[in-house]
Structures are given as structure tokens and as C-alpha cells.
Amino acid sequence: MTPTTTGRTLDSGEARRRRTEARWRYLADTFTLWRRNRLMVIGTAIILGLILVVLMAPFIAAQDPFEQVLGDRLLAPSAGHLFGTDGLGRDIFARVIYGARVTLTIALLVAAIGTPLGMLIGVVAGYLGGAVDEILMRLADVFLAFPRLILAIAFAAALGPGVENAVLAIAIAHWPSYARLARAETLNVKSNDYIQAMRVLGAGKVRIMASHIAPLCMSSIIVRMSLDMGTIILTAAGLGFLGLGAQPPVPEWGLMVSDGRQYLVDQWWVSTLPGMAILVVVMGFNLLGDGVRDVLDPRQRQA
Amino acid sequence: MRTGAGVADEALLDVRDLSVEFPTLRGTIHALQGVTFRLQRRETLGLAGETGCGKSVTALAVLRLISAPGRIRSGRIRFEGRDLLAASETEMRGIRGSQISMILQEPKMSLNPVIRVGDQVAETLLVHDRTLSRRAAREQAAAMLATLGIPDPRQIVRRYPHELSGGMAQRVMIGMMLVTRPKLLIADEPTSALDVTIQAQILELMKALTREIQTAVLLITHDLGVMAETCDRVAVMYAGRVVEQGPVVRVLKNPQHPYTQGLLKTIPNEAATDAPLFSIRGQVPSLLQPVIGCAFAPRCHQVMEACRHAAPPSYRMESDHQAACFLHRDRWPHG
Numbered sequence: 225m226t227p228t229t230t231g232r233t234l235d236s237g238e239a240r241r242r243r244t245e246a247r248w249r250y251l252a253d254t255f256t257l258w259r260r261n262r263l264m265v266i267g268t269a270i271i272l273g274l275i276l277v278v279l280m281a282p283f284i285a286a287q288d289p290f291e292q293v294l295g296d297r298l299l300a301p302s303a304g305h306l307f308g309t310d311g312l313g314r315d316i317f318a319r320v321i322y323g324a325r326v327t328l329t330i331a332l333l334v335a336a337i338g339t340p341l342g343m344l345i346g347v348v349a350g351y352l353g354g355a356v357d358e359i360l361m362r363l364a365d366v367f368l369a370f371p372r373l374i375l376a377i378a379f380a381a382a383l384g385p386g387v388e389n390a391v392l393a394i395a396i397a398h399w400p401s402y403a404r405l406a407r408a409e410t411l412n413v414k415s416n417d418y419i420q421a422m423r424v425l426g427a428g429k430v431r432i433m434a435s436h437i438a439p440l441c442m443s444s445i446i447v448r449m450s451l452d453m454g455t456i457i458l459t460a461a462g463l464g465f466l467g468l469g470a471q472p473p474v475p476e477w478g479l480m481v482s483d484g485r486q487y488l489v490d491q492w493w494v495s496t497l498p499g500m501a502i503l504v505v506v507m508g509f510n511l512l513g514d515g516v517r518d519v520l521d522p523r524q525r526q527a
Numbered sequence: 528m529r530t531g532a533g534v535a536d537e538a539l540l541d542v543r544d545l546s547v548e549f550p551t552l553r554g555t556i557h558a559l560q561g562v563t564f565r566l567q568r569r570e571t572l573g574l575a576g577e578t579g580c581g582k583s584v585t586a587l588a589v590l591r592l593i594s595a596p597g598r599i600r601s602g603r604i605r606f607e608g609r610d611l612l613a614a615s616e617t618e619m620r621g622i623r624g625s626q627i628s629m630i631l632q633e634p635k636m637s638l639n640p641v642i643r644v645g646d647q648v649a650e651t652l653l654v655h656d657r658t659l660s661r662r663a664a665r666e667q668a669a670a671m672l673a674t675l676g677i678p679d680p681r682q683i684v685r686r687y688p689h690e691l692s693g694g695m696a697q698r699v700m701i702g703m704m705l706v707t708r709p710k711l712l713i714a715d716e717p718t719s720a721l722d723v724t725i726q727a728q729i730l731e732l733m734k735a736l737t738r739e740i741q742t743a744v745l746l747i748t749h750d751l752g753v754m755a756e757t758c759d760r761v762a763v764m765y766a767g768r769v770v771e772q773g774p775v776v777r778v779l780k781n782p783q784h785p786y787t788q789g790l791l792k793t794i795p796n797e798a799a800t801d802a803p804l805f806s807i808r809g810q811v812p813s814l815l816q817p818v819i820g821c822a823f824a825p826r827c828h829q830v831m832e833a834c835r836h837a838a839p840p841s842y843r844m845e846s847d848h849q850a851a852c853f854l855h856r857d858r859w860p861h862g
């Protein structure tokens with residue numbers, strides 16, 4: 225933009241045209257960066273595939289994931305049963321496909337509960353400072369002192385098994401890192417003149433936090449969230465494996481891996497194939513998350 | 528007390544013996560040490576002085592926005608006869624932005640980069656009127672911007688701050704702070720971040736607008752030229768105290784305090800272009816200790832023995848002109 229020393233700005237049509245142009249250029253750059261990052265393309269494909277599977281599960285899997293055909297126990301993968309059958313004669317392919325729904329639901333619920341909670345605590349701690357900050361952040365430190373999985377196991381054990389409780393347990397283990405991130409962003413933003421300007425015109429603390437600080441924390445929170453999805457899925461699978469998450473007969477991948485342990489030597493497919501599903505999806509989220517971080521980073525855009 | 532209750536009620540803002548301090552690791556900084564001044568309705572008072580003399584702190588203290596650990600140690604601030612130091616935080620929130628507003632130095636930094644400017648102006652209204660709809664607030668914001676000489680306000684309201692020039696951003700800021708028609712506008716160096724060419728425009732605009740909505744202005748500046756053009760009265764501050772105040776013409780034409788005299792001499796003189804620039808010798812005193820005696824004494828060329836022992840009171844001259852200097856001890860009655 226040319227310097228407008230007289231205080232006159234561009235006329236409206238010109239400004240709108242330039243803005244639209246800038247937006248398109250941003251999108252085009254994003255696309256270029258995305259395409260150049262081969263790992264991110266793979267990650268994106270995996271996640272899109274996962275979403276497709278979740279939406280189309282009944283059309284992809286011919287069999288009912290709950291139907292037990294005891295005569296067909298532990299069949300090896302074949303044309304009829306792509307992934308074989310498990311110890312109760314259920315089709316593993318159907319169970320893996322329907323299991324995607326369970327996994328994605330858990331991951332999204334954890335993100336929907338834990339992330340806003342962490343953000344709320346972080347922004348409040350960062351903005352109010354002092355004793356409130358100390359108390360909330362030391363509380364977060366207590367949670368961060370334990371590995372996430374251990375903490376989730378402890379809470380799941382205390383709450384009792386089940387998918388809902390697993391979600392809660394993982395969310396509880398999950399918020400502190402978001403609280404830290406949001407607090408750091410808040411400390412960065414709160415000393416800005418425009419926050420002072422809001423105080424000068426009489427805005428209260430709640431308004432300043434909700435409409436001026438929280439929106440500025442969003443971008444780093446989103447990046448962190450996309451990086452965390454893999455961990456959430458692993459934790460959920462871990463809880464399922466230990467019998468603290470989803471309970472039979474829910475087709476949850478961790479639980480299926482656990483079910484197949486006893487057959488691992490002779491019927492490898494019972495555990496391995498759901499395990500592969502976990503591997504692929506977690507990897508997909510990690511590749512995508514890494515890519516998102518790079519694409520959103522303005523410094524990367526210089527090149 | 529020198530003034531009767533009736534006179535005190537007339538003043539819009541009455542600040543008396545205001546002391547503010549900031550505890551730091553190296554000791555307590557005594558930022559204000561008994562600041563006293565008054566501001567009448569519709570009047571423009573200039574607060575002049577060099578960097579660090581307490582101009583901005585005075586402004587923030589009036590809004591009770593001194594951030595911890597800084598605190599107002601003593602004194603009194605009355606606004607329309609109301610004691611602001613006794614008001615609750617909720618009451619203060621109601622006063623800020625609707626009765627007393629403040630324009631900050633850096634217009635571009637004072638606008639939230641991710642919110643459209645129209646919404647930021649509208650926010651001032653929404654903060655103070657919960658029944659107002661967002662849409663109505665936007666309408667009023669656009670109308671406000673139109674009165675600020677902003678071309679095509681309907682388009683400007685949808686811009687983001689980075690799309691505006693500095694002068695335009697300051698206009699928006701002025702709109703944001705005046706849209707509620709406050710009774711007092713504090714302007715903290717409103718033009719020092721702007722190009723010289725726009726400074727005059729912005730000042731002119733502020734003058735016209737505050738006259739129209741009958742707002743009193745407390746203009747903080749170190750630019751004596753700006754002050755001469757804009758203010759009715761001025762108060763000159765030095766090291767946390769007001770050393771001289773009075774009608775702008777009298778103070779600038781006939782300064783009574785040696786500091787004001789020195790300050791005016793520092794202005795380069797067109798007539799004597801080859802004369803060396805004048806500077807006041809010595810340095811501003813450290814505010815880590817409360818100053819005993821006159822704060823200007825170590826730099827004053829007319830210093831007397833009395834100056835080192837007691838802070839001079841304000842001596843009142845004709846037509847509301849006061850100076851805190853012992854030179855006037857014999858000529859004028861105390862206070």
C-alpha cells in the first residue's frame with residue numbers, strides 16, 4: 225500500500241479488490257506449501273480416508289461388527305473376511321471399520337472438553353495473575369508431573385470403565401498443556417496497548433478476556449490440538465487395552481488388540497490388524513499436525 | 528482549605544496533593560509527589576513537562592488504572608464533586624469510557640489487530656449499554672466516524688487496523704473514545720506518533736469535536752507549540768509536581784517558575800539561527816527518594832537557601848496564575 229500521509233485511504237472498490245486478491249494469494253500459497261510437503265499430503269489423505277470410513281462404515285463393511293458366528297472362529301484373512309475373524313467369530317474388518325467411529329468420537333470429545341477447559345484456565349491465570357495464577361498453574365503442574373497415560377489410567381480406574389469415563393479421564397489429563405499455552409499467549413497479549421485501551425473505556429475483565437484475549441490464543445491452540453490428536457487416540461487405545469476404556473462388545477481398537485493377545489502366536493491377525501489401524505491413524509494425525517504448524521507459520525511463508 | 532465548597536463543586540476535575548508510588552526492587556519510585564490542579568468544564572488544560580515527570584501517571588491515576596504494584600498513596604481526586612478514590616471498581620468501570628475517556632499515544636497499537644475498526648468503536652457503546660443491539664451500536668459507530676472526517680465511513684468500519692494510516696487510526700481512536708460523549712477526555716500525547724503534517728489535522732479535529740460535544744480535555748504533551756495552539760490553561764510538571772499553572776498565554780509569555788523559563792528557552796529561536804541551542808544544566812532528580820525542598824533546586828540558577836529545605840508552596844499571582852517558587856514569596860500571598 226502506498227503511504228497515505230494525508231490520512232486519505234484507498235477508495236473502497238480498490239481496497240476490496242486488493243483484499244480479495246490478498247486472500248486468494250494466501251490460499252494459493254497455502255496450497256503450494258501443502259503440496260510441497262509430501263508427508264502432509266499423506267497425512268491429509270489418511271485423515272480424509274478416516275472421515276470417509278466413519279461416514280460410510282455400513283457401506284464399506286459388509287458384515288455386522290457384533291454378529292458372532294462361533295463356527296467361523298479365528299479364520300485367517302480371506303476374500304470373505306478381509307481381516308479374518310476373532311475369537312468369537314466376528315468379522316475383524318467390520319470391527320476395525322466401525323471402530324474408527326469410536327476412536328474419532330473419543331478424540332473429538334476429548335478435544336471438545338479438555339481444550340476449552342485448558343484455554344479458560346490459562347487465560348484466566350494469565351490475565352488475572354498473582355495468587356489466581358499461582359494456584360491454577362501449580363494445579364496444572366501437579367497434573368503435568370505425571371505422564372498423561374498414567375494420569376488417564378488413574379482417573380479411568382477411579383471413575384470406572386466405559387467410553388464416557390475414558391473421555392473424561394483423558395480430558396482431565398489433557399487440559400494442563402493447553403492451560404500453559406493459553407497462559408503464555410495471554411501474558412504476551414495482555415501488555416498490548418489495545419488491552420489497556422479496553423480498560424480505559426471501561427470494559428470489565430470478563431469482556432476483555434473473552435472477546436480480546438481468547439481469540440488471539442486460538443491459532444496456537446489449534447496447531448497444538450492437531451498435533452495432540454494422535455496422542456489422544458493412543459491414550460484411548462491404551463485405556464481400552466487395559467480394560468479401563470471401552471468395554472466389550474464395543475469395537476474399540478485398543479480393546480481388540482487386547483482381545484487378540486492370547487492368539488498372537490498362531491492367529492496374528494486378531495491383534496495386529498486393529499493395531500495397524502491405530503498406527504496408521506495416529507501417524508496420519510501427526511503428519512497433518514506437523515504440516516499445519518508449518519503452513520500456519522508466517523516465517524515459513526517467506527520462502 | 529483555600530477554596531470554599533461552592534467553588535470546588537464548579538470544577539469538573541479537582542486533583543489535590545496526589546501522590547503515587549511504585550515499589551520496585553531498587554526502592555520505591557515516588558512518581559507523583561503532591562500533584563494539584565483543577566480543570567473546569569469545557570476547558571482544555573495542557574499538562575506539560577519532560578519525559579518521566581509524571582504526566583501519564585497523573586492521567587492513569589485519574590482513571591484509577593495505576594497497575595499493581597503501583598498505588599495511589601494519598602491525595603484526592605474529585606470528578607463532578609464525586610470522590611474517585613472512594614469509588615468502587617464497578618463504579619469506576621461505569622465512569623471510564625462513558626464519563627472520562629483517554630486517547631493513548633500509539634493509535635495503531637491501541638486498536639486490536641484482529642477486530643474490524645467499526646466493531647471496536649461499537650464496543651465502547653456496548654460496554655456501557657447492555658440493552659443496545661450490536662447492529663444499532665454499529666450504526667452509531669459509523670455515524671461517529673462520519674463526523675471525524677473519515678471518507679466513506681461505511682467502508683472504513685469494515686477495515687482492520689493495519690489497513691489504516693496512522694492518522695486514520697488516530698481518528699478511529701478518537702471516535703472510539705468520544706462516541707459515548709464523555710465529560711472529560713484525556714489525550715496522552717495524541718499526536719507524537721504521527722507525521723507532522725497530520726498532527727495539526729488531528730488536533731484541529733479534536734478541538735472541534737470536543738467543543739461540539741462540550742467535553743473538557745486534559746492534553747498531555749511535551750510539545751509547547753501544540754499546547755499554545757490548543758489549550759486554555761496549562762500546568763507544567765517537574766519531577767512529580769506541578770510547578771506552575773495558569774492561562775496558556777500568561778504562562779508562555781510570562782513564565783514565573785525558573786523551570787518553565789528554562790523550558791521555554793530550549794525552543795530554538797528563528798531569529799538567532801547560529802546561536803547554540805539552550806539546555807537546562809544538570810539532570811532530572813532520581814525519584815527513588817522523596818525530594819526534600821524544591822525538586823528543581825539543583826538545576827536552578829536562582830536557587831536560594833530556602834529551596835533546599837522545604838518544598839515551595841504555590842504562590843498565586845493575578846488571573847489564576849500560580850507558581851511554586853520561593854522567588855515569589857515576598858511579592859504574592861501564599862496559596
